[in-house]
Structures are given as structure tokens and as C-alpha cells.
Amino acid sequence: MEILTLPTAEAACVRAAEIVAQAVVVRPEAALGLPTGRTPVPIYAELVRRRRAGGLRLGAVRAFGLDELWGVPASAPASFRRELDGAFYRHVDIVAANIYALDGAAADATAEAAAYEAALGRAGGLDLALLGIGGNGHIAFNEPGSPFASRTRLVALAAETREAQRAAFGTAPVPTHALTIGIANILEARRVVLVATGAAKAEIVARALEGTVTEALPASVLRQHAAATFVLDEAAASRLTAPRR
Ligand code: GLP
DSSP states (O other): OEEEEESHHHHHHHHHHHHHHHHHOOOTTOEEEEEOSSTTTTHHHHHHHHHHHTOOOOOOOOOEEEEETTOTTTTTTTTTHHHHHHHHGGSSOGGGGEOOOOOOOOOOOHHHHHHHHHHHHHHHTSSEEEOOOOTTBBBBTTTTTTTTTTOOOEOOOOOHHHHHHHHHHHOOOSSSSSEEOOOHHHHSSSSEEEEOOGHHHHHHHHHHHHHHOTTTSGGGGGGGTEEEEEEEEEETTTSSSSOOO
């Protein structure tokens, strides 16, 4: 378990982008697990900047969106697929055929999860899972109580997770469920990088890193991973008893 604490959110995101870029240099066809949310926006911006500067080639990368809201088609403004398109895919040389997403409008959630698992299998699993952390400790959409052995599946969202999504839906109802990669799939990734920025994440980061490893706090399981890195800004690291750099 490695903990990197950077002075600002921007610096933390640049550091995370460096780790992703390095993984692609080492393995140009790397399979990357990619999150949505506010946290990774500057990471994608930095990767786009590096691509435009000419040093980063993503033409062979396999990109796996980690989750999707159930009932939300890829074309909808609130879809995670669309978010990744807008923040990242559209601006770089990732090949459309190498982009994998869970389809929130699939007819059959079980079949959709199985298709994603098959694609992950064909890619040989994830080389790097880039993660954020939810306010309740969720990773992707693995909510508290998710079994560590869980794989890609349909899950019910926690009330606070739905609340966090509310802004994207305006007056429309917020989805109650989501498709998500499982915790076992994340643990199988050869490298895991969790990024947390801002004071609002400080308490959950401290519990994940210093409390009990428990299914009640999904991110805590990453301490059992052989190659997990938490990339924090000082605000997110501020409740650690021994802040590290
Ligand atoms: C969502 C996503 C997660 C993300 C989390 C935190 O629920 N499913 O993958 O890590 O929220 O989002 P944010 O970065 O906006 O705090």
C-alpha cells in the first residue's frame, strides 16, 4: 500500500495521470478501468494534454468504463459513457472498438454484466484500475456490504449515492440501480490507483486506510492489494493520523 500526498487536487491529479501514462508506456495495449465523477476530471484533462503534446499514445489501449446508471442509455446526458466520451475518449486516439462500457439501457442486466466480464477476460483483466471513492467508501458502484468476491452485476444504490447524482437529473427521478464492475474484478487488476481530493473525502479516506478492512467500507479492501496506490491531496489526507508524502 502506497500513499502519495500532494499539495493540491491539481497536483494529485497530475500525479495520477503520470501513473496512468506510465502504465501505457510499459504496455501500450494496457486495459484501463476508468471512473467517472468530479475527482478524475483533471486527470483526464492532463492525459488529453499529454496526448496533444505528442508524448502519449493511446491507440492500442483498452478502456473499460467501471460502471453505469441502470436505465440510462449511453446517449443520455447523465450517462457515464457520455461523461467519459466528453472528458476523455473524444479528445484522444483511443479506438472506438477498444472502448467497453456497461449499457445502462440493456434489456437484460445479467447478460450485460456477463458480456462485460467476457470483454474483461479477453483483455486479460485490468492492468490498471483508476478509482475514485464515494462518500460512503464505495468504489465504482460497489456500495457498503458488497462482497469482496463480487463480480460485475446490477446493484441497488445507497440513498446518499443517489443524492450525489441528483444534480445530473434535475426534476427527473434518480436511478435506483447501477451496473458495476465487482470488487473481485478490481482486486484482480495488476495495479489499483485510488484518487481522493478535497476535505469532504478526508474522513472516509482515513477510515479506509486506518480502520478495519471490512465489506462495510469497500475501499478498505484495497489495503489487501499488492500494488495499490492512494493518491491524495492534503485536504483528503488531513484526517490520517500519520499523513505521508
Ligand atoms: C460515483 C462513481 C464512482 C466515483 C464516486 C465518487 O458514484 N460510481 O466511480 O468514484 O462517485 O465521485 P466524485 O469523484 O464525484 O466524488
